[in-house]
Amino acid sequence: MSHRPLGILDSGIGGLTVLREVRAILPHEPIVYLADSANLPYGSKTDDWIRQRVLELAKALAGQHDIKALVVACNTATAAAAGALRAVLDIPVIAMEPAVKPATEATKSGTIGILATEGTIKSARLAGLLKAFADGLNVVTQPCPGLVEMIEAEEPDSSQLRKKLECCLHPLLQRNVDTIVLGCTHYPLIGEIIHDIAGPDIRIIDTGAAVARQTLHQLTRYDLLGPPAEGSDIRLFTTGPVDTFSGVIQRLFPELAAMPASTFTE
Secondary structure, X not given: OOOOOEEEEEOOOOOHHHHHHHHHHOOOOOEEEEEOHHHOOOOOOOHHHHHHHHHHHHHHHHHXXXXXXXXXXXXXXHHHHHHHHHHHOOOOEEEOOOOHHHHHHHOOOOEEEEEEOHHHHOOHHHHHHHHHHOOOOEEEEEEOOOHHHHHHHOOOOOHHHHHHHHHHXXXXXXXXXXXXXXXXXXXXXXXXXXXXXXXXXXXXXXXHHHHHHHHHHHHHHOOOOOOHHHOOOEEEXXXXXXXXXXXXXXXXXXXXXXXXXXEOOO
16 A cells, blocks of 8 residues: 555646546545646647646646556646657556547447547547547547636536537537537536536536546555545645635535645745
8 A cells, every 4th residue: 555645737727627536536536636727728838848848847746646557637748748658657647548448339320529628639649549439430520729717717517618619619510410528628627518518418528537546456456455543634736826726626626625836936
């Protein structure tokens, strides 16, 4: 067993949807969460920039907090940097990827949609998933520039946010998709609105729970589970303004609002 914390890294607060799932099945694990809010969003940045940035943050997180495993709770960061992280870190790296395989198993019409950032849509990782699991199916990909920033800045019931979502979903609905993959960890935060716009007949799939199960598997495999009596200490860090970060958490993750956030010193 290990008393060391689990690290979770994202470009913003979207990865807290993954933290929520991890806590559900690993309630006693201490967690250090880092949001690179100063550089939000990752989706419009180059792969080289993302790779270098994520490597820097992961090394700093490992060095300062002695994490026992790293969850990359960002599809764009996974696409650009997962391989590099596994090459340089001596701890397990659990990464995100769009739920293409579950979507291909769920679709009845053979037409699925993928809602994601620009970086994820154009990534070789997504191309590989589509080739491996969706060959012969009709896949409609839809980048959503600006949506991540709106999710962090707007109230979930904001009319501007709903209009943005309607614009993002319209091309998918026009193509009669029956399954939509949420290819960004921010998107589950507006899952109810997506369901409402898409309608009851369209299945919405995200990967947070699957990543949590993989985290449990990896910690068990390497004998890194924390003692049950340890308690679930959660430390929150951001590279951006702490007040802004804390305000978003209070709005979207009230269960974490009592946990103070701090500036991450690189």
